[in-house]
Amino acid sequence: MISLFLFFYGVALPIGLLLTVLGLKGLMEITRYESGKTFLYKLNPLTKVFFGIVVMSVAAVTIWWIGAILTLVTMFLYLTLNDGKKKFAYITLLVFITIIGSTWSIAPYTPNSVLQMVFPCPTSSYTVVWVWPSYFVNIMGYEPQLTLQALIYGAQISFRITSVLVSSLLLILTTTTSDIFRMFSKVKVPLAITFSILVGVKTVPRIFEILDTSVKMQFIRGLGYGKPRVLYPLYFFYAGLMAIIPSMVYLLRGAKNLAISVDTRGFRAYESRTMLVNLPFTKYDYAMFAVMIGLIILAVLANIYGFGRSIPYVGY
Structure with missing residues (x-):
């Protein structure tokens, strides 16, 4: 019974926090563009792309606590955004969920040799911490014992993920x-790749919006009506699963309509495009490049x- 509890703790807790505490609305808040006037909004899109790449590279080749510091420092940048305190709370919760999920996806499978x-x-x-029953080892591939050292190792690895996520x-x-498209076109990124990236950036917040609408519609139609409120998270999780297929069908249909629309407007008729708006590099960009260097x-x-990834992550 304890083994099942630990298993569902590692699997269900991140999903439960994601759906109930952070919620689809919270995910929309931190994946949707909003105009602003602080320095982050004034940065050239290419600068932000390079910043994400540099953070990912540094976190990948250095010891775990450097990735943790990068995560924490980048999180505080969210305070400079519109409604920064709310976005900071959302990103903090998302980082916490990511740490739990990453730790429990790594720790049970890490052998003693590592x-x-x-x-x-x-x-x-x-x-x-716990000795897994034989069926967990044989069927799920767990190591026979879950140790504190394995949990620490999993938590250390998770900071590589969180630093990339927040940046x-x-x-x-x-x-x-539009700005991403202009900048990628300026540096001669192939139009097909640019268009694919833009569709992804545009679709991510749309996914959560459609899922949120679909889940609410199921509750309006009586899902969980008259049931104990303690079961509400389970019904919410069920509604989220049932909303995946309709949401994907809706998005795929929209992608088809978008493809037809861009073709009729002559997209990719020429290898290069002219731009009405120029995106210069400002003093904020040069400051960010100095930070990246x-x-x-x-x-x-x-x-x-001796603090590179070749030196193992030390927890003490």
């Missing part, structure tokens, strides 16, 4: 699809002084 590189001590000294969402929150230097120094 943990010994991370924690160079006899495996007999590891703190055993990437800044691009979606502060940049219009500093991060690259930090990554190099970290590897030189």
Whole structure:
């Protein structure tokens, strides 16, 4: 019974927090563009793309706590956005959910041979949290024992994911699809790739909006009516699952209509396009490039002084 509880804790808790506490509305808030006047809105889209790439690279080649610091610092940038406190709360919750989900997707599967590189001590000294039954080991591929060291290792790995997540969402929150298209065209990115990226950026918030509408419609039609409120999260989860297929059908139909629309307007008729609006690099961009250069230097120094990823993640 405890094994099942731990399993569903690792699987159901992130999903439950995502659907009930953060909610589809919260996901829409941090994946949808809103105009603003702070420095993040004034950055060139290419600068934001490079920033995300640099953060991802630095987090990938350095020790875990550098990724944790990058996550925390980037999260505070959300306070400069429109309604920044609300967005900061949403992104904090999303990071927390990501850490839990990532930890529990890594820890049960990490063998002692890997943990010994991370924690160079006899495996007999590891703190055993739980011993999995044989069917968890044989069917699900779990390691026989869940140790505290495996949980620490999973949490350390999760900071690579969170640093990329928070830096990437800044691009979606502060940049219009038109500006992204102009910048990618200026640096000669193929139009097919540019268009695919723009469709993705445009679709992400739309997915949550459609799912939210579909879930609410199911409750309006009587889903869970008269049932105990303690079962509401289960009905909400069920409604979310039932909304996936209709939402995907709606989005695919919209993608088809969009393809027809751009073809009739002569999209890709020429290899290059002229632009009415020029996107210059401002002093804010140069400041961000200086920050990125500093991060690259930090990554190099970290590897030189023994804090690179070749040195295992140390939890103490």
